[in-house]
Amino acid sequence: MSFLTGPMNHHLEGHKEITKHADVLKTIDPDVVWIPLVNGNAPCKPLVEIGDEVKVGTKIAERNDHFYLPLFSPVSGTVTGIEKFMTSGMAQADHLRIQNDHKHTEVRAFPAFDAEKASWEELLEFVKNAGMLGLGGAGFPTYVKYLKPENVELFIVNAVECEPYLTADYKNIEENIDLLKTGTLALYKLSKAKKGCVAIKEDKKEQIKALKETFAGTPIEIRTVPDLYPMGWERTLVFQLTGRRYDKLPIEAGCILNNASTAIALGNAIDNGHPITHKYLTVSGEAIRNPQNVYVPVGTKAHEIIDACGGYIDGIEDVLLIAGGPMMGRTIPNDQFVIAPQNNGLTVLPTEDKDEVKCLRCGRCTETCPSGLQPVRIQMSAAIFDEAELNKLYVMDCIECGMCTYVCPSKIDVTENVRRAKNFIRARMASRAKEAKK
Amino acid sequence: MKFSYRPSPNFRSKRHTSRIMMDLTVCLLAVLLCSAVSYSIIYGPAIGIRAILMAAVSVITAEATEAVYFKIRKMDIKKELEHSYGWVTALILTLITRIDVSYYALIVATILCIIVGKLVFGGFGQNIFNPAAFGEAIIMNNFAASKAADVTAKVYDTLSGGTPMAAMNSYGWIIEKANFPDFIQQFGGFSNMAMGGYPSVIGGSCAIVILLCGAFLLWRKDINYHLSCTYLVVLFVMSLIVGLYHGAGVEYALFHVLGGGVLFGTVFMMTDPVTTPISIPGRVIFAVGCAALTMILRWRSNLPDGVLFSILLMNMLTPAIDRLSDGNQIKNRKLIRNKVLGVSAVIMLITLLVGFFGIEAKHPVVSASGANTTALKDEDFAANAVECTAQGNGVYLCKAKGFEGVNEATITVKDGKIVGFEVTAFHDTPGVGDMATAEAELTRYNGVSLDSIIDATSGASFTSSSLRAMAAAALKADAGEPVSTAPAAAPEGSLGAEDFSANEPYCTVWTNTNKPEYVYKCTAKGFEGVNKALVTVNKDEGKVIAIEVTEFNDTKGVGDAAVAEAELARYAGLTLDAKIDATSGASMTSASLRAMAAAALNAAAGN
Ligand code: SF4
């Protein structure tokens, strides 16, 4: 970085050893699963009726607006209803209720597919119909990124997993490294990129070695990146690997990125004809009795997973239940939400009071903000509702990565204050748009 | 089980503002301790203890003031006190105060800086001005006279040239390369300055400790290097350029950094985040501005040290500077960078211009400060070795030593008054000394009698004193008094007649609390190294009372024969006219001792 900017990243305590070496719990088989009928903000239309029998791999719903995304049943059993409740994204949504018959009868969702022989168009079609979506957290349909791959220089598989506590990607790669290879090569082909790489944190020594062996003889390089947050964020990762910044999409910098677990899911679809039905999920934190990774059907309720992991540690009465890691994940004030495909962790922390003092204008938040913002000044301008100044400070560029709150020595909820400033600007813009219509 | 809601992220670094303040406190205490110890050693334990007492008084006052304020505002006193960090302000205030400031002044300043400098703005984090700098400005402006006189006498009056910055001031802020060694000697050289062996403000002395604290705080990431390093570098570079332009060397620039409050200000005040810009570009501009103002205030104002006021002035600009770095640090990187470069360049250019054309070297008579109050006939011109020869008709041809050479003048006296004064030969520094020989200056001598008082020409005091010496001599000669003030030659073989120039002896007054006893701190070259001694002289009688070797750097086992107790005893009662033998077998060391004794006696005699 130049002399005039801060590092725009920061090393965080990973807390990954808690779950990194424990075995993955695969026995969770809930009696009922609820499939969230939503992708992003768009609803998905159910394709089955109440009372229908479904098998593992039956297509049960699809999103069909300007994007296409099919959803598949993770269990075999009977569709018993549609219920509306809160998702892990804290929005109300319909959930398809499926009674599990525990028989695990499977149906092959799509025929065998040879990604190497297939044409580019066939491959794209396959990715679309297999229901591949960004499993890193975004949940964005994967095929969309590859519709017009022009002048792509670098294809990146993101195995950085910079969020503290989470080791789900790590475990997933450990157990499915061959599927990762299949998926990565297929996506690489789809991207028409000049070069391809898997980006991983430099401290994961063993996995780097395994990856190098697996990808030996392929055009895919293994690139290591420093253990900094938010190295897994697309912009930071692209800048780290290419030295380039971009305005809206990574393709402007000649890059296409996908998460490692997405590549594995695609590998699973190609090799085994298996859609996304299950998720690797890290259950960790200081308030859970048996922290470990689990492999669960999509649509499993959070409390069942918590129970399977031994429940809460005795004596802790008040917890923060976080869908995801503690930096970007949201606390959910109940344990009745279900696991969506893009979820990758449950972090359970004891609720603790913080010792907040006044902002001392130390500038740490400004130096570490990966978006190049000045959170402290946004916070001050928001306090006096100075809309013009907030726009000058590019408040809408905030990605809510949580860094500013993390580094703040005064223990202020800086991120939350920036978030509120964004909401304030959004509200102002909306009301102005309304006026204009009148 | 209760599921609480907290906005993300729910993960925080361990570093807490309180820890930063604790680090700062520890460092401030270290500096205080260092000062107290060095004051104890140099001026006696009473002064050292006073430093600690002052800090205690200020801290207690600050905490009490805040407690009362919080009580009135009905806030939780204990919690607010803990998070208001008033003691840090109080410690900094004490450390930027002079040791002779009265407790009364310190207490009032503490109360004002806590209330007006901090609490009225909304307390910690909201204040505009650096509260400690604010408090010190109050002391300087309103309590300049409120001093503990005994402390002033003990600490500051022993210095011939005053504190380093005052000394710089008397030299016109430029010390040419040739004069630098003499100049720095007053403060015992750079090493002595680094160890705090000279008085300035309480915390200003221990450069080494301050630097260590700075390094510690940087390492702990408690303070910001963009600000502190930029400030030091810019200050050094600008004073170097200006110094080179005026014929000064690197030492001059170093002196700007080491002397006065620069180091303390950099580590403990400029890095106060509350009153400085938030973003890095803002901090760089702030630092450049501070460095420029420090230099300009030093050069062009009568303030003792520019650091404090430069900080206060820049504090006012902080919000504007913050606005300069509006925008997204990634998207507007070039724009912000250009702004920083442009603003910095303009500031530096202005400073350099002021430095090039706004200052001029002076050669002060170290002891002559302020206006003259002595009548011409009573002034002591011994150093000028003046001689006059009568040419008849009241015309005298006179010679007298100036700064570098001997100046000559033709003076006409009528009825005990000067009626003509013409300089016939001028051998002092052109451009400096000739200020005293300007026509307007010379007309001041018209009508002057022995009872007149003539002020020295400021900025050219040596030359001026040679002129006055000649005037006095001519008047005296006309009145029939003896004229030559050249010292009578010392008797053959006596101490006063020995030539010690090879030893390069040098003495300064160390203490004179016990008049007429003067203690001189002397240095002189011996065989291998430079030896140092404290020589106590009875000034009225021109006699050595005792000599005490403080540092011995010659060959052990050889030279130390000369510094044995029995040998040193021989110096008691010694005068310039007496003869003293060298210690046999240790003649070089002995010569250095004799040189120091002679230098001290000469200094006492005003030679
Ligand atoms: S949460 Fe937003 S403002 Fe804060 S560091 Fe991240 S991007 Fe910057």
Ligand code: SF4
């Ligand atoms: S990190 Fe916290 S204390 Fe520091 S400037 Fe940002 S908001 Fe203020």
